[in-house]
Amino acid sequence: MPSVYIETYGCQMNVSDTELMRGHLARSGYTATTEPGEADVILLNTCAIREHAEERIFGRLGALARHKVRRPHVQIGLAGCMAQHFRDRLLDRTPHLDFVVGPDAYRRLPALLSGDPFVDVRLDRDETYADLVPNRAAGVRAWITIMRGCDKFCTFCIVPYVRGRERSVLAEAVLAQVREVAEQGYREVVFLGQTVNAYRDGATDFGALLAAANAVDGITRLRFTSPHPSDMTESAIAAMATCEKVAPQLHLPVQSGSTAVLARMERGYSADVYLRLVDRLHAAVPGLALSTDIIVGFPGETEADFDATLALMRAVRFDSAFMFKYSRRDHTKAGKWDETVSEAEKARRLQAVIGLQEEISASINAGLVGADVEVLVEGPARRRAGWLAGKTPQFKTVVFPAKGATPGELVRVRVTDSTAHTLIAA
Ligand code: SAM
Ligand code: SF4
Secondary structure, X not given: OOEEEEEEOOOHHHHHHHHHHHHHHHOOOOXXXXXXXXXXXXXXXXXXXXXXXXXXXXXXXXHHOOHHHHOOXXXXXXXXXXXXXXXXXXXXXXXXXXXXXXXXXXXXXXXXXXXXXXXXXXXXXXXXXXXXXXXXXXXXXXXXXXXXXXXXXXXXXXXXXXXXXXXXXXXXXXXXXXXXXXXXXXXXXXXXXXXXXXXXXXXEEHHHXXXXXXXXXXXXXXXXXXXXXXXXXXHHHHHHHHOOOEOOEEEOOOEOOOHHHHHHHOOOOOHHHHHHXXXXXXXXXXXXXXXXXXXXXXXXXXHHHHHHHHHHHHHHOOOEEEEEEOOOOOOXXXXXXXXXXXXHHHXXXXXXXXXXXXXXHHHXXXXXXXXXXXXXXXXXXXXXXXXXXXXXXXXXXXXXXXXXXXXXXXXXXXXEEEOOOEEEEO
16 A cells, blocks of 8 residues: 655644545545555645745755655645645756645546656645544644635735635534544644634524533533634633633734724734734633734834733733744735835844743743643653643643543642743652
8 A cells, every 4th residue: 555644734624624634545545654664655745835834844854855866756745835836936946846736626636646746736715525434643722724715814814825724624514624623532623714704604503502512411512712802702701701612712814003003914914903802702701711823023113013912911911822034925915015114123023922922921821830720731841851732711821730630630739830832740
């Protein structure tokens, strides 16, 4: 039987797509291997969100090409957003590459692999892969893609160009997957989508989908990522407030604290609207933990705009944040604008937001010392033998002495110490 090795880059959507490809290829006779040196097919599932991500992947492709020297039949391919971004230009530019497959072409992958070198980057308005069965990673958490694509066209972002139009998986198919993973023993479900809360299947909006999933036996916790602030409707907030399994945790990308920058990003909200949304969420969901994405150095971002981002971070006090230097992307609106912030200044601003966030994260976590927290046990702690690690409802990592607890179990532990990223418990 031929074997396939898949390496995944980028966001959780790609991790989920890799599980989908693994499942689909397994049903077509491919075994999975974790050794590229043994694989007949080597596939990189790629990210195009920033230039740096693409450079890394070109480097990795060069390194993997050595497997073809000894075993010339090996097929090397690129899947995902970068495949879609460069399309057929990739085969010209990269001699050892055999195939390029975009995010909407995975269904055809087994058939294509049996033919000549190929490029399949057709985007499809309807493809949701709802009928394909993913080979999910073992563990307590199952990721379920409920919508694909994005219609928002934020001016900095390549996603709508490489992942195509927004479309939702039918609610019945989503709920069938929730029931299936519950039966398989997963305890936590995370709904995934580029703008996950834009989900809609007829009368079933995102809030209604959460409520229906909440009723599935066997699942302990429900989460979702990433919601867009503009789609954070009353129905979604009400579902968070009333469904006991929906965890009090939200990754709500803000991007900037400056209303002028947000307008040029075409995010669809002002800093004030975002702050009011945060207030409404805190009022509805006690103990809510918030995290975010922030971009520094967007074209036209002045020192005052940047200060507004720092001010918003201080006002919201996010539990954690992913912070990025703006990276100019082809196809996008902002990609045609002059960059006004130098690399050095972007780096300075990035260090400043990272420093501030570390302070805030450390102070929030220090405030939890002495508290009892509920942990869904995931497995052994990475750095301490005999300790376990898991997550609180707020998605904070806790490490604690095992004392007979097992993965999948909910335990209560007392926090004795903390860092900006981890709670230590007894
Ligand atoms: N759909 C989500 C949203 O709207 O908030 C985010 C999805 S995107 C894959 C993840 C994050 O990458 C974004 O929130 C943004 O902070 C960052 N990002 C996207 N394009 C970027 C760019 N051109 N430069 C730097 N960061 C970027
Ligand atoms: Fe990109 Fe904006 Fe869509 Fe998020 S909502 S994926 S940032 S275009």
